[in-house]
Amino acid sequence: xxxxxxxxxxxxxxxxxxxxxxxxxxxxxxxxxxxxxxxxxxxxxxxxxxxxxxxxxxxxxxxxxxxxxxxxxxxxxxxxxxxxxxxxxxxxxxxxxxxxxxxxxxxxxxxxxxxxxxxxxxxxxxxxxxxxxxxxxxxxxxxxxxxxxxxxxxxxxxxxxxxxxxxxxxxxxxxxxxxxxxxxxxxxxxxxxxxxxxxxxxxxxxxxxxxxxxxxxxxxxxxxxxxxxxxxxxxxxxxxxxxxxxxxxxxxxxxxxxxxxxxxxxxxxxxxxxxxxxxxxxxxxxxxxxxxxxxxxxxxxxxxxxxxxxxxxxxxxxxxxxxxxxxxxxxxxxxxxxxxxxxxxxxxxxxxxxxxxxxxxxxxxxxxxxxxxxxxxxxxx
Amino acid sequence: xxxxxxxxxxxxxxxxxxxxxxxxxxxxxxxxxxxxxxxxxxxxxxxxxxxxxxxxxxxxxxxxxxxxxxxxxxxxxxxxxxxxxxxxxxxxxxxxxxxxxxxxxxxxxxxxxxxxxxxxxxxxxxxxxxxxxxxxxxxxxxxxxxxxxxxxxxxxxxxxxxxxxxxxxxxxxxxxxxxxxxxxxxxxxxxxxxxxxxxxxxxxxxxxxxxxxxxxxxxxxxxxxxxxxxxxxxxxxxxxxxxxxxxxxxxxxxxxxxxxxxxxxxxxxxxxxxxxxxxxxxxxxxxxxxxxxxxxxxxxxxxxxxxxxxxxxxxxxxxxxxxxxxxxxxxxxxxxxxxxxxxxxxxxxxxxxxxxxxxxxxxxxxxxxxxxxxxxxxxxxxxxxxxxxxxxxxxxxxxxxxxxxxxxxxxxxxxxxxxxxxxxxxxxxxxx
Numbered sequence: 025x026x027x028x029x030x031x032x033x034x035x036x037x038x039x040x041x042x043x044x045x046x047x048x049x050x051x052x053x054x055x056x057x058x059x060x061x062x063x064x065x066x067x068x069x070x071x072x073x074x075x076x077x078x079x080x081x082x083x084x085x086x087x088x089x090x091x092x093x094x095x096x097x098x099x100x101x102x103x104x105x106x107x108x109x110x111x112x113x114x115x116x117x118x119x120x121x122x123x124x125x126x127x128x129x130x131x132x133x134x135x136x137x138x139x140x141x142x143x144x145x146x147x148x149x150x151x152x153x154x155x156x157x158x159x160x161x162x163x164x165x166x167x168x169x170x171x172x173x174x175x176x177x178x179x180x181x182x183x184x185x186x187x188x189x190x191x192x193x194x195x196x197x198x199x200x201x202x203x204x205x206x207x208x209x210x211x212x213x214x215x216x217x218x219x220x221x222x223x224x225x226x227x228x229x230x231x232x233x234x235x236x237x238x239x240x241x242x243x244x245x246x247x248x249x250x251x252x253x254x255x256x257x258x259x260x261x262x263x264x265x266x267x268x269x270x271x272x273x274x275x276x277x278x279x280x281x282x283x284x285x286x287x288x289x290x291x292x293x294x295x296x297x298x299x300x301x302x303x304x305x306x307x308x309x310x311x312x313x314x315x316x317x318x319x320x321x322x323x324x325x326x327x328x329x330x331x332x333x334x335x336x337x338x339x340x341x342x343x344x345x346x347x348x349x350x351x352x353x354x355x356x357x358x359x360x361x362x363x364x365x366x367x368x369x370x371x372x373x374x375x376x377x378x379x380x381x382x383x384x385x386x387x388x389x390x391x392x393x394x395x396x397x398x399x400x401x402x403x404x405x
Numbered sequence: 406x407x408x409x410x411x412x413x414x415x416x417x418x419x420x421x422x423x424x425x426x427x428x429x430x431x432x433x434x435x436x437x438x439x440x441x442x443x444x445x446x447x448x449x450x451x452x453x454x455x456x457x458x459x460x461x462x463x464x465x466x467x468x469x470x471x472x473x474x475x476x477x478x479x480x481x482x483x484x485x486x487x488x489x490x491x492x493x494x495x496x497x498x499x500x501x502x503x504x505x506x507x508x509x510x511x512x513x514x515x516x517x518x519x520x521x522x523x524x525x526x527x528x529x530x531x532x533x534x535x536x537x538x539x540x541x542x543x544x545x546x547x548x549x550x551x552x553x554x555x556x557x558x559x560x561x562x563x564x565x566x567x568x569x570x571x572x573x574x575x576x577x578x579x580x581x582x583x584x585x586x587x588x589x590x591x592x593x594x595x596x597x598x599x600x601x602x603x604x605x606x607x608x609x610x611x612x613x614x615x616x617x618x619x620x621x622x623x624x625x626x627x628x629x630x631x632x633x634x635x636x637x638x639x640x641x642x643x644x645x646x647x648x649x650x651x652x653x654x655x656x657x658x659x660x661x662x663x664x665x666x667x668x669x670x671x672x673x674x675x676x677x678x679x680x681x682x683x684x685x686x687x688x689x690x691x692x693x694x695x696x697x698x699x700x701x702x703x704x705x706x707x708x709x710x711x712x713x714x715x716x717x718x719x720x721x722x723x724x725x726x727x728x729x730x731x732x733x734x735x736x737x738x739x740x741x742x743x744x745x746x747x748x749x750x751x752x753x754x755x756x757x758x759x760x761x762x763x764x765x766x767x768x769x770x771x772x773x774x775x776x777x778x779x780x781x782x783x784x785x786x787x788x789x790x791x792x793x794x795x796x797x798x799x800x801x802x803x804x805x806x807x808x809x810x811x812x813x814x815x816x817x818x819x820x821x822x823x824x825x826x827x828x829x830x831x832x833x834x835x836x837x
Contacts, residue, residue, distance in 0.1 A: 096789075096793065097788070098789065098809070101785060101788060101789045129548050133786065137789075138757075138792065155572050155573065156572045160587060161572055164574070164584055167580070323552055323555070326570055354517060355517050357547070357548040357783075358551070360515040360552070361518070361556050362555075364513065364514060381515065
């Protein structure tokens with residue numbers, strides 16, 4: 025499915041997605057700004073913003089191999105972590121001033137240990153992310169945020185006040201509201217943006233200063249909201265999975281005639297479907313409540329599967345989804361069983377579900393095409 | 406009639422395992438050696454435990470599923486029958502159906518998922534294990550355990566079984582201990598609510614005191630393993646942790662078993678003898694000494710290379726004794742033990758430094774000649790620490806081998822391939 029949008033904003037988003045140190049990051053650095061890289065969408069970006077830093081979601085875009093990383097990680101570790109660490113070892117992440125890891129999964133949490141030993145990033149911090157979503161876990165994560173805030177303040181000699189945190193929360197909520205507006209357009213019978221383009225927009229949101237991003241996103245929304253949309257598709261699809269940051273992967277799916285209209289991805293609805301409640305009390309308590317208990321959760325969060333399944337059902341209904349594609353990075357245990365559960369439930373509800381294992385870098389396109397074509401045949405919309 | 410058939414189906418694996426243990430008891434009893442006496446005692450308690458669970462299933466009495474790493478002192482104090490659900494695939498090598506079960510699991514799940522987790526998930530989905538009254542889930546140290554318990558909670562036959570899982574902190578500080586102690590208290594409330602069994606703090610104190618004796622003996626025994634030659638070979642580490650944190654928890658018979666083991670080791674140390682024919686290589690096997698490999702690989706190591714597993718992941722423990730002076734101290738002590746002592750949990754739950762600290766300590770304390778990280782296909786966090794482990798060993802001048810295998814499925818890397826890798830490594834390093 026070819027894009028027909030000739031938008032300046034979309035071009036900038038696509039460029040930010042296709043590179044690491046994109047022009048926006050370079051400009052930020054030129055003006056003396058600091059960049060804090062983070063490895064998981066549970067990282068409270070708002071704290072970095074409140075410190076005056078640019079939060080940057082770590083990716084391995086442009087990676088060519090894993091040779092250096094393979095001496096430290098192993099062949100049963102997911103290719104995202106291997107490529108990402110390899111880029112760290114190659115010095116491709118020289119533009120970040122700090123890296124924050126979380127105890128996300130067995131692969132990503134070890135990036136912290138290896139990064140700390142082997143990559144020369146001045147500030148490396150780890151957050152203990154709870155595995156449940158109840159009140160004690162919200163309290164635990166709030167304390168982890170206090171630790172992060174204090175560590176940033178100490179290392180970078182900055183002060184992160186409550187006022188600045190609330191300001192950052194309002195700014196990030198604005199980003200989320202705009203991104204939801206974009207998804208609202210995708211509910212249309214003829215969505216004005218493809219799934220691949222939408223993913224570009226979402227990834228760019230984690231790699232640019234939020235004020236600049238929000239301006240561009242508003243511009244894009246103005247441009248496309250009145251636009252004639254895509255009508256030439258065989259099925260409306262939802263993508264479920266983790267760190268899918270390559271629009272090229274969705275392009276392959278859409279070239280076969282499926283239009284991706286929504287998702288539950290780390291670069292998708294998971295990071296913007298809900299807002300942090302705005303107020304005047306303790307901003308870290310509000311952030312902890314949002315990150316642990318409010319937003320759509322990752323399969324690592326035990327006991328929250330029913331809420332995830334409800335979320336998928338709601339998405340299917342709201343976006344008139346004909347079929348679901350579950351993508352998984354090979355060796356990811358969490359998504360292995362999560363897809364099994366979601367697929368079982370989805371099929372019982374009459375929604376076809378295709379599970380696709382993949383490597384981080386786009387490969388095996390022929391096989392991907394064949395499987396998607398076969399899947400679309402089974403949908404027969 | 407239909408109900409009985411379902412119950413029989415769910416009990417079949419447990420009953421078959423019980424039959425094999427009973428045969429082992431009979432065989433050991435007929436042998437006069439000290440080794441077999443120790444094995445008989447262990448097998449008898451395991452049998453007794455299986456019988457108790459089977460009785461609960463048949464008579465509809467409450468029992469739970471839980472794990473060695475979830476403060477089993479609490480179940481002992483509550484007189485609550487418990488069964489480690491992951492034991493079935495773990496001891497699968499005893500059952501002739503293991504390969505069939507692995508094949509069954511491969512049809513449902515991605516085969517890069519840990520075999521133990523995959524087979525356990527298959528047992529749930531194929532309805533092959535009895536449904537308990539409540540579950541204390543384990544959601545660490547790996548992703549597999551977390552998502553397995555999510556699958557259990559979502560299965561149509563199991564979704565009404567109440568489940569509690571204590572949330573593991575990533576750190577080892579006082580805040581983490583307090584947090585986890587709070588989780589254990591919530592676990593007690595959960596068990597009281599769902600099983601009808603009550604917590605008796607005086608009984609908990611007794612159980613912990615007995616456990617403290619066992620941990621002291623564990624430490625004493627491990628001191629004896631420093632001797633050259635090492636008095637005992639592979640497999641004892643698994644038994645030690647099984648006694649101190651398995652079905653013997655708080656049971657004076659476990660304490661007696663440990664004393665007998667120490668007596669046997671002391672005798673061998675005095676005689677400057679080891680159970681292995683001739684010790685030439687002192688090896689640190691940094692993972693599970695699996696039953697699946699216990700019949701072919703580990704005896705071969707001793708016989709062919711004189712390579713004795715002097716220490717393994719389950720045998721090594723920091724032996725935290727628990728203060729029983731008050732309730733708060735007991736829960737904090739249980740939290741510390743569950744997080745910092747439990748084999749595999751202590752290494753894999755938190756930062757990679759936990760693996761490295763064990764390597765440094767064990768190499769120095771046990772005169773280790775080489776470290777082997779088997780690289781079990783399910784231990785992804787450990788395998789992501791393999792470069793740091795290698796560098797740590799290099800700093801200490803001790804050779805390190807990373808194999809890459811499945812500890813529970815010989816079809817992943819055949820025993821012959823593993824033997825080849827080990828032989829090449831020993832030869833290249835001038836060992837043995």
